[in-house]
Amino acid sequence: xxxxxxxxxxxxxxxxxxxxxxxxxxxxxxYSGEKVLIAGTSGSGKSTIGNCINGLIPFAYPGKSTxxxxxxxxxxxxxxxxxxxxxxxxxxxxTDGQFIGLTVGEDIAFAPENNCVPQDEMKQLVSRVAGLVxxxxxxxxxxxxxxxxxxxxxxxxxxxxxxxxxxxxxxxLANLDPAAGRTTIELIDMxxxxxxxxxxxxxxxxxxxxWRRMDRIVLMNEGGIVADMPVAKLLAGNxxxxxxxxxxxxxTALRYAGVEIRETMHPEHVGSLVLGQEDKEKVRSWYHMxxxxxxSEQYGQELLRIENLKFGYxxxxxxxxxxxxxxxxxxxxxxxxxxxxxxxxxxxxxxxxEQPVSGSIYMDGxxxxxxxxxxxxxxxxxxxxxxxxxxxxxMIWDEVEMALLQSGMPKEERSRRVxxxxxxxxxxxxxxxxxxxxxxxxxxxxxxxxxxxxRPQIIILDEPxxxxxxxxxxxxxxxxxELNGKGYTILMITHDMHLMLEYTRRAIVFxxxxxxxxxxxxxxxxxxxxxxxxxxxxxxxxxxxxxxxxDEPQVFTECFIGYEQKEVR
Amino acid sequence: xARAAILSYIKRNSLVHELTGTTKLIFFxxxxxxxxxxxxxRVLSGMLLISIVVFKVSKIRIRDISIVLGxxxxxxxxxxxxxxxxxxxxxxxxYESRTVLLTIAxxxxxxxxxxxxxxxxxxKVICVVPVALLFIACTDPxxxxxxxxxxxxxxxxxxxxxxxxxxxxxxxxxxxxxxxAQQARGIDLSGKxxxxxxxxxxxxILLPLVLSSLNRIETVSNAMELRGFGRNKKRTWYVxxxxxxxxxxxxxxxxxxxIVDLVVTFWDGNxxxxxxx
Numbered sequence: 001x002x003x004x005x006x007x008x009x010x011x012x013x014x015x016x017x018x019x020x021x022x023x024x025x026x027x028x029x030x031y032s033g034e035k036v037l038i039a040g041t042s043g044s045g046k047s048t049i050g051n052c053i054n055g056l057i058p059f060a061y062p063g064k065s066t067x068x069x070x071x072x073x074x075x076x077x078x079x080x081x082x083x084x085x086x087x088x089x090x091x092x093x094x095t096d097g098q099f100i101g102l103t104v105g106e107d108i109a110f111a112p113e114n115n116c117v118p119q120d121e122m123k124q125l126v127s128r129v130a131g132l133v134x135x136x137x138x139x140x141x142x143x144x145x146x147x148x149x150x151x152x153x154x155x156x157x158x159x160x161x162x163x164x165x166x167x168x169x170x171x172x173l174a175n176l177d178p179a180a181g182r183t184t185i186e187l188i189d190m191x192x193x194x195x196x197x198x199x200x201x202x203x204x205x206x207x208x209x210x211w212r213r214m215d216r217i218v219l220m221n222e223g224g225i226v227a228d229m230p231v232a233k234l235l236a237g238n239x240x241x242x243x244x245x246x247x248x249x250x251x252t253a254l255r256y257a258g259v260e261i262r263e264t265m266h267p268e269h270v271g272s273l274v275l276g277q278e279d280k281e282k283v284r285s286w287y288h289m290x291x292x293x294x295x296s297e298q299y300g301q302e303l304l305r306i307e308n309l310k311f312g313y314x315x316x317x318x319x320x321x322x323x324x325x326x327x328x329x330x331x332x333x334x335x336x337x338x339x340x341x342x343x344x345x346x347x348x349x350x351x352x353x354e355q356p357v358s359g360s361i362y363m364d365g366x367x368x369x370x371x372x373x374x375x376x377x378x379x380x381x382x383x384x385x386x387x388x389x390x391x392x393x394x395m396i397w398d399e400v401e402m403a404l405l406q407s408g409m410p411k412e413e414r415s416r417r418v419x420x421x422x423x424x425x426x427x428x429x430x431x432x433x434x435x436x437x438x439x440x441x442x443x444x445x446x447x448x449x450x451x452x453x454x455r456p457q458i459i460i461l462d463e464p465x466x467x468x469x470x471x472x473x474x475x476x477x478x479x480x481x482e483l484n485g486k487g488y489t490i491l492m493i494t495h496d497m498h499l500m501l502e503y504t505r506r507a508i509v510f511x512x513x514x515x516x517x518x519x520x521x522x523x524x525x526x527x528x529x530x531x532x533x534x535x536x537x538x539x540x541x542x543x544x545x546x547x548x549x550x551d552e553p554q555v556f557t558e559c560f561i562g563y564e565q566k567e568v569r
Numbered sequence: 570x571a572r573a574a575i576l577s578y579i580k581r582n583s584l585v586h587e588l589t590g591t592t593k594l595i596f597f598x599x600x601x602x603x604x605x606x607x608x609x610x611r612v613l614s615g616m617l618l619i620s621i622v623v624f625k626v627s628k629i630r631i632r633d634i635s636i637v638l639g640x641x642x643x644x645x646x647x648x649x650x651x652x653x654x655x656x657x658x659x660x661x662x663x664y665e666s667r668t669v670l671l672t673i674a675x676x677x678x679x680x681x682x683x684x685x686x687x688x689x690x691x692x693k694v695i696c697v698v699p700v701a702l703l704f705i706a707c708t709d710p711x712x713x714x715x716x717x718x719x720x721x722x723x724x725x726x727x728x729x730x731x732x733x734x735x736x737x738x739x740x741x742x743x744x745x746x747x748x749x750a751q752q753a754r755g756i757d758l759s760g761k762x763x764x765x766x767x768x769x770x771x772x773x774i775l776l777p778l779v780l781s782s783l784n785r786i787e788t789v790s791n792a793m794e795l796r797g798f799g800r801n802k803k804r805t806w807y808v809x810x811x812x813x814x815x816x817x818x819x820x821x822x823x824x825x826x827x828i829v830d831l832v833v834t835f836w837d838g839n840x841x842x843x844x845x846x
Contacts, residue, residue: 056791113807158796
């Protein structure tokens, strides 16, 4: 067998600022042309592995390493980040942040420019590589004119231009809507075929990555490798769950139904899954057992009503139109749709950040027209996607107190409210801590607390779990569910279909500025027409139920969610 | 957000746009030096005339850059005001004569000489402003770094400047988002609160903005290093254009202006043209 293109030999690494090593005793060989998935929770060391391979460690993040790392046969420690960049091409998570050039062409040309490639040669090279990822008709475009998927093509071309042996993807799906994520995986697959480079994908969204074949999975936990095996073998075991990674939904459903997952079933993909008659029967009987238990929930009175809402940032372009829906007290509702469908604009209109061209927003039956942002904020809370964009005080207590200070509330009343809010949010023990000592999920709690302290009747959250691994995701969502149980009305903007399905009964679907549907979450993903129009992705439960001969996939999905909430949690 | 940036590249088809970035940069630098050196009214009038012609040729309209022009006007006015307040007799000293037009109070009289001095000072600024604005408005930002490198400035510096320019709209957008969310927490940035409170409030926006910008910088610098930025002393440019006949003509022209400017200004050993004696 040929020698590996990347070889970790009893490798360990410790960041300068940390007391403990982040990687320990790593032994891993990657061969030319392989396609490997590196999975693990945040903090498992999976991103650190990537940074060791591309040279950001130790170039940008210094630290101490032990053991050996060979990249293309050379000792990585002896070579520079520049030499490594000839062998390893890295596509970072943030497609906007890594867009360096001002146009597509310039961005792809960035590496050749640094290598002093003459201009004529460079132009040819750029157009050839752009062709490889089908972006050659957009060479003159600026980043803001491209969609998320197109930006990813550009990033990819920008590293392929070096003719690298290894393509490294650091969480390529993090900020993409489901359909764009699927396209990305297809794109990676295509590039793999066309270039023959080894492909390394670092990602925790397993089901989405497995949309195309991967040769093996390396599962990381606490700085070590806990598994390095073919996909099917890992899925058949229960290592994933033990280490905080969510397994594909269809497998979870099968396990609930009492079906044993075996390697021979081809569990890598719901399409490739082979189920025996006996297995299908198990799924069907599980389904029939649950089906009788479904009941519809009752909600309180009307809280927020939107009528014929229309909006455009400029006079000739409409961003949102014909929006009509009502939210009741105590509901938890998802607003879904692809990036740019108008979801965030809707939130801005409700909060009063922007004014509608026409139409009205009623709260408790009263038209909000003319109310300022500040006046609305008392009743409508808005939590931004990134907590770092909201937190403006160094101490937790001060941050939560801020809105009350502004309103001129007396001191005792203020302290009482802050204390109470911190208790609700489970932050009371940390009340005198600095914000910087918190994890991302805890920071998110702080931002939610800083909104809750104003006692809004409805909370709007923009992508509450974006970029979080399963553990933090569950932590944030369970907290929101708890708040909802305490009577808070919650509106979530998201493109995460699992989130919608698991935590909200009702979903409002947007596409290209129009409201396509207002229905149950399960129905959204089981209506192929709607999935297609809103650029979403049907869940694997849909496919599984059809494969088992259940002709009401929507009800099957609802049963699954109901079962999870009742039995598992 | 559909809000246009205050000052940015405006794409039009004109002779000025067709020049390479390097030419425009040389023109701008030489022009600034020329107008900074001289106080000679005759030279300044000539340069002012040329500035206006160049502005016409560029097809940039006044309203495209009205905000910046307004700012420049305010700045110019303040400058004139303070010069007058601190040395109301400077013109008299310079031109060695004194023609009083009006007495205000105490040392403050308005003399013909002082007015003439202010006229020259103002003309110097008015000569440079259109050319400076044209350099920014007519130079494709892509070409900006290449043009700096073209006059021998390290490409690292050139690239940092062009990246900074490029992120201005992004940062503006982010500022807008953060400020909206903070307003929803009761922070008022409109004119209703006292100045001190408003200043304190704007910190609530700046802190998250600075932190997120630092984050952005980390990502970009990693992305650049991963693609070999800084490997060699020199680099090539995808967008750089070759110098054409018009470029050489323009450079020759601006150097001529600079020489004429120097000759006329220093002919009699004095930077100031003195019509009074």
